[in-house]
Amino acid sequence: RRLGRTRAVLPGEIGVRPAPGTLRQSLIVPTYNERDNVPALLARLAAALPHDDTEIVFVDDSTDGTPEVIEALAADYPIAITVHHRENGAGGLGGAVVEGMRIARGEWIVVMDADLQHPPEIVPDLIAAGLRDGADLVVGSRYAHGGNTGGLADGYRRLVSRGSTLLVKTLFRNHLLSVSDPMSGLFAIRSSSLDASSLRPLGYKILLELIVRNRPGRIVEVPYGFQARHAGESKSTAAEGIRFLKHVGVLRFGLARLRMLAFALIGLSGLLPNQAVLWALLHLTDMHYAAAAVAANVVAVGWNFVLTDTLLYRNHRRSGLVSRSARFFLMGNADLLLRIPMLTLLVSGLHLGVLAGNLLTLVASFVVRFLISDRLIYRA
Numbered sequence: 001r002r003l004g005r006t007r008a009v010l011p012g013e014i015g016v017r018p019a020p021g022t023l024r025q026s027l028i029v030p031t032y033n034e035r036d037n038v039p040a041l042l043a044r045l046a047a048a049l050p051h052d053d054t055e056i057v058f059v060d061d062s063t064d065g066t067p068e069v070i071e072a073l074a075a076d077y078p079i080a081i082t083v084h085h086r087e088n089g090a091g092g093l094g095g096a097v098v099e100g101m102r103i104a105r106g107e108w109i110v111v112m113d114a115d116l117q118h119p120p121e122i123v124p125d126l127i128a129a130g131l132r133d134g135a136d137l138v139v140g141s142r143y144a145h146g147g148n149t150g151g152l153a154d155g156y157r158r159l160v161s162r163g164s165t166l167l168v169k170t171l172f173r174n175h176l177l178s179v180s181d182p183m184s185g186l187f188a189i190r191s192s193s194l195d196a197s198s199l200r201p202l203g204y205k206i207l208l209e210l211i212v213r214n215r216p217g218r219i220v221e222v223p224y225g226f227q228a229r230h231a232g233e234s235k236s237t238a239a240e241g242i243r244f245l246k247h248v249g250v251l252r253f254g255l256a257r258l259r260m261l262a263f264a265l266i267g268l269s270g271l272l273p274n275q276a277v278l279w280a281l282l283h284l285t286d287m288h289y290a291a292a293a294v295a296a297n298v299v300a301v302g303w304n305f306v307l308t309d310t311l312l313y314r315n316h317r318r319s320g321l322v323s324r325s326a327r328f329f330l331m332g333n334a335d336l337l338l339r340i341p342m343l344t345l346l347v348s349g350l351h352l353g354v355l356a357g358n359l360l361t362l363v364a365s366f367v368v369r370f371l372i373s374d375r376l377i378y379r380a
């Protein structure tokens, strides 16, 4: 049985959902196939938190019956427990958390993983620290003094964690001055400091998204020991790593400039097939060098087209493959009109090597095109 929309799963007959505005805290727990973790999680949360001013909101993308398990357990606890089962999984983990934020009603919104890597008993400490220090955001930190990454399975994951933390600390220096663990999945935010509608989550790093876009005023940290996963396996994949890099890029540069940067990098990568094909044609055939340069360019433009079309515009195609590639090839080979005469001058006139000459014309074409767009199309 599927649970369609948001539904409240209320405790037995006595269960009265607290009136809006009277809740101290809403826990948001994203779940993706955590059937074997939710029983222990609920038991420990219920033991650690006051029942009458807490709600627990599960935002679920599972296919393993996790919502049904939660529903069956909810009757055992005199706490308002809600399962919001999503149909499309938009935005992954971060998208789920933001959906939970939209329906949460507590004064404090606490985000926590379902797999018990975040000790549930720390929730009261997060809120106490927030109240004591007048903070808008309290970050559960593995890297603050007293915290640890004990539960990070292996050296590889530790390295990835350290590396990505360093990357975002560098890219978002001003936002993260007082945050030692911006990749943390455990935090509490005062709902008055939260603007969920401005968030554009993309994958796992919802805290980073929140800090950069909402700029909470005062941020404090509470150290904690990251535990080993209770049951099951991490849902993070290599694709999640790519999504993280894209998320960081969008946050830092904006989508439009990130695309332009990627476009430039793909263009740059075309130098490789261009020179390689030219070398091969010169050494393996007796083609004239100018014809070989044309052929090499066509191959390089093909390389650029495949990368651009799949990596950059996969979801933005407006016409068929033939039409897209024809226009791309026309644009990509247009500069041959300038480059071939220049190559002839360099090679036949000045006796430069063909590969060196080809490279020079490519660089020149790049500079000319840059100057045209920089001076004539845009004005920086």
Ligand code: GDD
Pocket (backbone or CB within 6 Å): 029, 030, 031, 032, 033, 034, 059, 060, 061, 062, 089, 091, 092, 093, 096, 112, 113, 114, 115, 117, 152, 161, 183, 184, 185, 186, 204, 205, 206, 233, 234, 235, 236
């Ligand atoms: N609803 C939903 N949708 N939940 C998801 C999704 C999704 O697409 N992907 C993951 N989750 C849930 C999991 O079920 C779990 O409760 C929580 O999000 C964390 O997922 P894990 O797969 O256990 O993540 P992790 O342990 O690799 O990473 C966690 O720790 C990192 C620190 O090392 C996360 O909290 C990361 O954000 C954090 O950086």
Ligand code: MN
Pocket (backbone or CB within 6 Å): 113, 115, 117, 229, 234
């Ligand atoms: Mn985990």
